[in-house]
Amino acid sequence: MLRNREVTRALIVSLALAAACALVTATCCGSETLPWVLLAGAAATVPWLALTRQRYRALARLSRNIDAVLHGDRALDLGSMNEGELAILQSELGKMVSRLNLTAEELAREKQMLADALADISHQIKTPLTSLSITTELVRKSLAARGNCSDEVERLRRIEELQLRVENLVSALLRLARLDAGALSLAHDPVDVAGMVHDAAQPLAIAFDIADISLVVDVDEGCSFIGDRAWTAEALENILKNCMEHTPAGGTVTVEAHEDALACRIRVTDTGPGIADADLPHVFERFYRGGRGADEEQGSKVNPSGVGIGLSLAQGLITAQDGTIAASNARDASGAIIGARFDIAFFKAIV
Template sequence: MLRNREIRIFLLTMCAISTVAVVISALISPVATMLVFITSALLIGCSLIFTRWRYREIEKLSSYLRRISGGDYSLDVRDNYEGELSILKNDIYKVTIMLSEQSSILQQDKIQLTNAISDISHQLKTPLTSMMVMADLLNNSQLPVAKRTEFTHNIRIQLERIEWLVSSLLKLSKIDAGTAQFKKEPIMLEKLIQKALEPVLIPMDIKEQAISITGEATVSFLGDLNWTREALLNIFKNCVEHTGEGGVITVSFSENALYTEIIIADNGKGIRKEDLPYIFKRFYKGKNASEDSVGIGLAMAHSIITSQNGVIDVKSGKDQGTEFHIKFYKRVI
């Protein structure tokens, strides 16, 4: 404590004042001298005791901070007394809670990253293994032309699948990192739906599926045309995949003072009740999913919609079809 320069100056100042007071009181009377001396000694002693107590409290706080820096967030130094040290303790506790929450979030992010890498490697392992096998077979000079053509076609399909998967993961990582730039432009729903349907028209034609679109031409919302088209396209792909031949996909849209709503429904085999809570989870594949399904399309649709002040819900049941309800709110909720 006495190594502190401020404490030494404080003590020297008090001693100097006490000395002057004792000298002056000596000119008055011996009794006054003794009274001033005792009073000065008590004041200096009380000051030293109080200063020592404060030093001990500061040492405790320093020890507490060292334990925090070591990752121990379980300590609680709060008290219910008034004073600057109590205020400091409470502020340190608040910072401790904040650091604890941030540490928990970082740990969850690490777990999610590890799981994502594991899922990605699993998704890439199957097509890569298949291509390696077919590439080895193509090295056989005696391989029939028909088989060579078949293997080459299959390799191209697997490469396209990998390209789509990598592209989708890059888009999702952009959204997760907050680096995706979503525009705020007026989008006409009729135009948006037509653009989103274009890539699935041929598969629908092959399966002889019908499409029904209802809604006023003036319905619109503020958002990003390309990103929202990507979201709806993934939903349409899901509907086409799970709807049988001759099935019907219906799209309706409307708006009111609060939100713009899009309802996409099919009369396919539906989604099992136990799968419904997880269909927007990345890499989740329901029991009715096809073998080629990756489980990333609906997760991307969910991320894109929610990033534009929207929500998406689904209603479905086994052999009862599926309805996707999308709402883009006109004000932040």
């Protein structure tokens, strides 16, 4: 209580006034009255201190109750309410907590309803797509049995490619919707970065070979962070796919990771033409597609099937784990742009 400057000042002023009154009384009535006047001043100060201490205890109790609410308690203790301005404050806080609880419950119900609706939508969409996939496979076998149907087979292959694009687009949109709704359940476990990078790169191995692009992985031993391995691998896969699609044949995509006292840092770079200055502020925007790289004369390769979802989804998945991601242009020693660079950081909790 005495650490409060206002209380200390008030106590000093009270004692100073008591001393001044004692001196005046001693001057007027004699020095024999001085001890009695000082005693009376001190006695007058004691009830004030007791009342102040009682109010501080009430404020401390109210502070503990508010702290409990902030840490998940859904009720504010109103059992010790009395008359006075503190009781009014406590009553208003109770009303606020009750209202916040109702709002939180409504949001939880809406999120659950949205999650259920997304699950239904996913099921309803995937069912006809699965049937279409089976049908195209049967048609392929029928054409193969007939022979000499190269044109039909090529058309069928094109249909299958479009079908795969639709499936991937639907899956990505559903994941984005779940992420926006807060219905995506993310784990909070230790993640081995080397294993996570392997999970992200494995689905793209054939695509890297076909595109004649090398994938280089340089991860420090024991590098890890607290998060969700599967969803982080999903985010990294989208970044690797984006880098691959914008790197010319014979190029390289590099994944580096190291851990320091503050964070686990993952860097992805490619040897493409880089990101145009006009596109840099927008690379993580949903459905945004930059037209060319930083150097149009190098013939930047833009994926015609991309719709601008991958990097947005990657950013959402990383920030949902309290991580950060930034995009920039990689440069060589002379300062020339040699490709895009994505920096990811998962910060450690400071105890």
